[in-house]
Amino acid sequence: MFLGLVTLSLLAACRASEYEQHVSWKWDSYQGGRSYGKPPQCVDIPEDLRLCHQVGYGQMLLPNLLEHESLAEVKQQAGSWVPLVHKRCHPGTQLFLCSLFAPVCLETPILPCRWLCEAVRDGCSPIMEAFGFPWPEMLTCDKFPQDDVCIAMSQPNATQPTEHAGYSPICPPCDNEMKIDAMLEHMCASEFAFKTKIKEVKRENTDRKVVFQKRKKMLKAGSLKKKDMKKLVMYLKNGADCPCQQLDNLGNQYLIMGRKVDKQFLLTGIHKWDKSSKEFKKAIKKLKSHKCPAFENVFK
Template sequence: MKCVAALSFWRGIAVALAVAMFSLSSASEYEYLSWKSDVFNSGRIYDKPPQCVDIPDDLKLCHNVGYYQMLLPNLLEHETMAEVKQQAGSWVPLVHKNCHPSTQVFLCSLFAPVCMERPIYPCRYLCESVRDACTPIMEAFGFPWPEMLTCDKFPVGDVCISTPNATEATSPAGFSPVCPPCDNEMKAETILDHMCASEFAIKAKVKEVKREQSDRKVVLQKRKKILKQSQSSFKKKDLKKLVLYLKNGADCPCQQLDNLGPTYLIMGRKVDKQYLLTGIHKWDKSSKEFKKTMKKLKTHKCPAFENVFK
């Protein structure tokens, strides 16, 4: 595998690529794969050739990744910035979870590839490492690892993007043992991102919590207020008997479910015939961030998750 001198991962990448073409001797975080790769060239003809465009501030997944321009169409065949933002937005909550230190690098190398004449692709082992570390968290929210990111489509022997910590799939920096739906920052932006990942959000109290095999069954009190609801989530008659499940959450800590007194902001999704708990926050009127969240909720626009996680 071709290597270049170690530099800051994204800054100076043009220099790194130039070195990669002439040197095989030093260690690297960079690797290079041509635009017309046999692995990725599906024969698709784009309306426009790839071009450099600025990464917009509202492309939250990648606007702070360390470079400022990207190729469009990107490596996932998104041809418009509107499509990129819609699809990339679905992954923001996963980056918040810090399930792997290279999650953002991996995703942005595809959604917003650094602007060069020819793009570089992520290495297969980088994909596998991120997938293995993050899939348990995704499953807790009822999302599978999507087919568009199947790791065997990415290169092994060719030059490709890697990072020093690409193989750290277990206990990566920042990883929390707390149940993923319970480990949410009390920041307006983060709460809204997680609310977007949910099909419904309600204001309610928890009546009781029971262990059910590897899950935790969460029974709510009858009085509930709907804050957000998609058409496919539940009918009004189902709300009275709504029971949520904390997927694979029988043994992981969830402080919110240890104290059944307070009122909570509870988020969830319907997966198969179960309603999964995807987020839970104390209904804290004294918190500025919580009040900001409630204020923004009415006008906040969410990405279309259903188009990504098929």
């Protein structure tokens, strides 16, 4: 699927001597000089590597370009990025991430182009920030090549996600309201969850400030303490102008999810409490046993 979008000179890549004139790659010098315990090898991309399974090629290089030496480590780390791909913040997100987590199996690895990294970062970092996660240092774009042979989308100027069909400006915590996967992803990006009604919503600089009514039913306490619950105020990060239908209907009961970042409580998910919805009831049931990926190990 994605191979048709990749700008590669495969002939040059297959001729190592010619390719090495363009890319100076050393396994032991990438990301701080780490030495690998075993030589690079080609392995099949497993079905449970959800981020990159059926990405357009069947084998990947291991260790990968993020210094993961085992498939178990790759799957654990890559799983945290699946929700970001689902947010559709940029059409090149999966391509960019898989070029690092599951690089194409070639004699000499090919890095993603710097402009692709920058385009994905610019499209997706606002969504990550809405959930309290900064763009990670391991994906700093200036470490990727500008002029060498590299992996890219077919259109270098495709940097604005809103220009592409299907990419929505809806506030990230407010989208896909009654889809089980979205609710579970919001829960996994959250530290706490409760049921309540909204008292008022105010605009505060580039954020939206959400004040809740006193009565709340706790579903997942996390870092939220009893004293915090009494006068709880949460913020929809960078959400002053993006659409959020839930915040326009203050009479409903809502499932509220959030995280504490610095001294603020961020709103990371809001779903109408609707027992008539089969999707909602299934999601609430799954919330108790669902195993979340370790976001803390990745977004730092």
